[in-house]
Amino acid sequence: MSTARLVERHPELGSEELVAALAPPPRFDEARFENYVPNPEEPSQAEAVDRCREFASEVGDSSAKGGSWFRALFGRGSKSSAGGGRRPGLYLDGGFGVGKTHLLASIWHAVEGPKAYATFVELTNLVGILGFNEAVRRLSGHRFLAIDEFELDDPGDTMLVTQLLSKLTEAGVRVAATSNTLPDKLGEGRFAAVDFLREIHAMAERFNVVRIDGPDYRHRDVVEPPEPRDDAELRELAEATPVSTLDDFEELCAHLQRVHPSKYGRMVDEVSAVHLSGVHAAPNQGVALRLVALADRLYDRAVPVRNSGSPLSALFTEEMLEGGYRKKYLRALSRLTALSNELVRS
Structure with missing residues (x-):
């Protein structure tokens, strides 16, 4: 069975669409x-x-x-x-x-x-x-x-x-x-x-x-992301989850560099869950900041995350976490942890 991929999405937003979309994201509708x-x-x-x-x-x-x-x-x-x-x-x-x-x-x-x-x-x-x-x-x-x-x-x-x-x-x-x-x-x-x-x-x-x-209220009960799945299990879960996506982490990082961060929300619209295989630490700060933007848009839309490879807690290096963008990276880890635990029993 073929599973959709985020890397195949190339959202385009015109100026009128951008202006019309200036409202809180779905998570905060209420x-x-x-x-x-x-x-x-x-x-x-x-x-x-x-x-x-x-x-x-x-x-x-x-x-x-x-x-x-x-x-x-x-x-x-x-x-x-x-x-x-x-x-x-x-x-x-x-x-x-x-x-x-x-x-x-x-x-x-x-x-x-x-x-x-x-x-x-x-x-x-x-x-x-x-x-x-x-x-x-x-x-x-x-x-x-x-x-x-x-x-x-x-x-x-x-x-x-x-x-x-x-x-x-x-x-x-x-x-x-x-x-x-x-x-x-x-x-x-x-x-x-x-x-x-x-x-x-x-x-x-x-x-x-x-x-x-x-x-952080998101971590009152759970403070760590779940253990990564193996690749075969991750694919089975992706195929069994309607309207979900499955992407190789390396390929997704490359794709994020070709899409403006303001379009990440549209890229994950109507996705029920995101599956990432082979997760590892971001290779550089440019990619890391784009992963932060993606994590924010996934959280806005309450899109759960599953992964294989390294734990999501290893997404940013110690050097990154000690630098000027520390708060951004910690926010992303907090949000990804919450999203990944939404599917921990699935």
């Missing part, structure tokens, strides 16, 4: 403030819910974009601090697995449109396809923009995003973002961030920061 369950041992989580509710209410109150609300926000005598003040942005900072994306999607669901939701890589790709001015024109008509997985990985992203957020907030767009890194620490350990401190700090000044502490 995310609401009411079904976020704060950890009673972590007071910052309940506080974060309150802050996000308040922000959503402010977005609803600020319908006169660019008018009196904006002048009051930035006019003479207005106050703005990390702990308070009505800056145009809300920045949810915390470790992986504390529910930041759930709260971001909850804000999105709570406010009326026009509104948009995108991961950081989807947003930068949208600007690349539309062009900066056209992206500003389209997004400026929105009341609210949600940005998930906010990171600055290179100087180009830094300049692009700081200019984009400047234009959008000046137009009255409210922005909320999630990240594992405080806004004034973005880029550290990845490029010469010190050369862009003015831009980074200017962007950080647009956000009130809400810190969310706590352990």
